[in-house]
Amino acid sequence: MDDFLIRALLAGLLIAIIAGPLGVFILWRRMAYFGDTLSHSAILGVALGLLLSIDVKIGILLSTLLVAGLLIYSQSQKKLASDTILGIISHSALSLGLVLISFVDGVKVDIESWLFGDILAVSWNDISYIAVGVSVVALVLLAIWKPLLSLTVHEELALVEGVNVSLISAIYTLLIAVLVAVAMKIVGALLITALLIIPAATARQFAKTPEQMAFYSIVIGMLAVLLGISASFLSDTPAGPSIVVSATVLFLMSQVFKRT
Amino acid sequence: MSVPSSKDSALLASLDQIHLSLQGKTILHDVSLELQAGKVLTVIGPNGAGKSSLIQVLLGFEKPQSGTVFRKPKLRIGYVPQKISINTIMPITVERFVGLAGRRRSSALEALAETGVKDLAKQPIQQLSGGEFQRVLLARALQHKPELLILDEPAQGVDMIGQAELYEKIASLKDQYGFGVLMVSHDLHLVMQKTDQVLCLNQHICCSGHAEDVSQHPEYQRLFGNLPTEGLAVYTHNHNHCHDLHGDVVTGECQHSEDIHPDHKNSNDINLHASNQSLAKEVKHKHG
Numbered sequence: 016m017d018d019f020l021i022r023a024l025l026a027g028l029l030i031a032i033i034a035g036p037l038g039v040f041i042l043w044r045r046m047a048y049f050g051d052t053l054s055h056s057a058i059l060g061v062a063l064g065l066l067l068s069i070d071v072k073i074g075i076l077l078s079t080l081l082v083a084g085l086l087i088y089s090q091s092q093k094k095l096a097s098d099t100i101l102g103i104i105s106h107s108a109l110s111l112g113l114v115l116i117s118f119v120d121g122v123k124v125d126i127e128s129w130l131f132g133d134i135l136a137v138s139w140n141d142i143s144y145i146a147v148g149v150s151v152v153a154l155v156l157l158a159i160w161k162p163l164l165s166l167t168v169h170e171e172l173a174l175v176e177g178v179n180v181s182l183i184s185a186i187y188t189l190l191i192a193v194l195v196a197v198a199m200k201i202v203g204a205l206l207i208t209a210l211l212i213i214p215a216a217t218a219r220q221f222a223k224t225p226e227q228m229a230f231y232s233i234v235i236g237m238l239a240v241l242l243g244i245s246a247s248f249l250s251d252t253p254a255g256p257s258i259v260v261s262a263t264v265l266f267l268m269s270q271v272f273k274r275t
Numbered sequence: 276m277s278v279p280s281s282k283d284s285a286l287l288a289s290l291d292q293i294h295l296s297l298q299g300k301t302i303l304h305d306v307s308l309e310l311q312a313g314k315v316l317t318v319i320g321p322n323g324a325g326k327s328s329l330i331q332v333l334l335g336f337e338k339p340q341s342g343t344v345f346r347k348p349k350l351r352i353g354y355v356p357q358k359i360s361i362n363t364i365m366p367i368t369v370e371r372f373v374g375l376a377g378r379r380r381s382s383a384l385e386a387l388a389e390t391g392v393k394d395l396a397k398q399p400i401q402q403l404s405g406g407e408f409q410r411v412l413l414a415r416a417l418q419h420k421p422e423l424l425i426l427d428e429p430a431q432g433v434d435m436i437g438q439a440e441l442y443e444k445i446a447s448l449k450d451q452y453g454f455g456v457l458m459v460s461h462d463l464h465l466v467m468q469k470t471d472q473v474l475c476l477n478q479h480i481c482c483s484g485h486a487e488d489v490s491q492h493p494e495y496q497r498l499f500g501n502l503p504t505e506g507l508a509v510y511t512h513n514h515n516h517c518h519d520l521h522g523d524v525v526t527g528e529c530q531h532s533e534d535i536h537p538d539h540k541n542s543n544d545i546n547l548h549a550s551n552q553s554l555a556k557e558v559k560h561k562h563g
Binding site for chain 1: 334336353354356359361362364365367368371375376415419
């Protein structure tokens with residue numbers, strides 16, 4: 016097997032480890048649009064990285080964390096409906112990013128690879144960056160698992176029982192921001208949410224506990240990465256979209272399986 | 276926060292002259308109450324009287340415009356919310372749901388056993404009936420080892436026998452653990468038998484008093500004869516004022532007829548027939 020394929024698989028499988036458990040919370044908390052907003056804002060990060068001549072990875076991480084902070088703040092204000100806020104931030108960050116990228120001189124920017132991912136161009140350097148990000152997210156998520164689950168089930172009960180709801184919610188938001196930043200190269204800004212939602216939705220019907228659902232979601236995500244990258248290699252399809260299509264096929268199969 | 280007089284070492288929480296308005300509308304006006312260890316306070320009032328807001332203020336979820344909220348430092352509150360729905364995409368069993376409040380796994384089963392629903396432990400939480408859910412919520416509140424138990428409409432969607440049983444259960448748990456109870460209900464006449472005090476709320480406190488044993492009440496005996504009476508009691512309103520249709524206090528004689536305002540009759544005679552008509556029919560039907 017070629018070296019670049021191993022790197023691609025490794026990167027995708029690492030991402031699936033955290034996309035699974037973060038994704039089930041996205042479903043439970045009905046936050047799909049929230050994930051979209053954070054991932055769209057990553058395009059702004061690409062522009063910042065290029066314009067400021069810093070590492071694009073750093074630019075993306077900065078912009079997703081910044082937008083996550085903005086979301087946390089605006090949610091505490093409760094002045095506008097949250098889907099209104101998300102809609103405004105999501106599309107203005109994406110558009111602003113695309114406008115700013117057009118100002119970048121010199122090398123022509125391959126915008127498509129940022130929107131849909133470029134997993135086959137992953138370097139060993141990228142892999143270590145992803146591994147660090149994944150480890151941090153996994154450890155923090157383990158630490159806040161119980162209070163996060165409690166506030167997801169019922170916020171007022173969690174509050175009465177002493178859970179610091181706003182702090183735990185904010186940490187969770189930051190974790191998604193980190194995931195988006197490290198997963199950008201794999202599936203791209205427009206498809207990251209699919210990696211969060213589709214495996215989790217597929218896992219639902221096999222799971223009896225929240226932890227089972229998170230675990231199955233990881234397994235299904237990994238399977239989608241394997242299938243997607245194989246398809247991409249064999250029939251020369253774009254890798255990121257192939258992973259998402261594989262996840263969708265698995266989801267549809269699970270729905271058929273449910274009926275019988 | 277003002278610290279109340281030290282003679283009340285059993286005082287768990289209190290509200291003093293609370294005024295709350297949301298979006299310019301007065302929800303609570305000059306409301307004061309005290310919650311003590313081992314005592315049951317029932318707050319009754321029609322829909323929109325501000326009962327749930329009262330709980331929100333007490334729990335600290337809503338900040339009143341004026342007045343003081345006192346909670347004993349580090350007070351452990353067990354809260355049984357009104358109606359909750361759990362997203363069906365979350366696979367979670369009753370046992371796990373209750374366990375979210377505790378540290379040990381076995382204690383969830385113990386709490387479920389105490390509220391009489393241990394056999395539901397492995398069921399998905401979304402499949403419970405209203406009455407079962409109340410018991411499960413009660414078990415979760417117990418898990419938290421409460422000093423004060425706050426229940427928002429615990430008898431809603433539960434038939435009268437179930438209501439009596441639930442009140443009995445709460446009373447016996449109270450005796451066992453010695454916690455204070457705040458019970459909120461929209462049923463203006465039937466309250467928990469073991470309640471120490473009843474407050475009637477309609478934005479302000481209309482009246483307060485004690486409940487009479489329901490089984491002693493001739494009207495109840497005539498209607499329900501051999502139904503269980505354990506747990507339930509009758510509260511007789513004793514208002515010195517009236518409300519108009521907007522809920523504002525009217526001084527002088529009542530302007531409205533009792534027909535349009537049956538829940539608030541300024542009378543010592545209780546109209547059980549009016550508030551429980553459908554139930555009475557159902558009972559007759561059952562008994563052939």
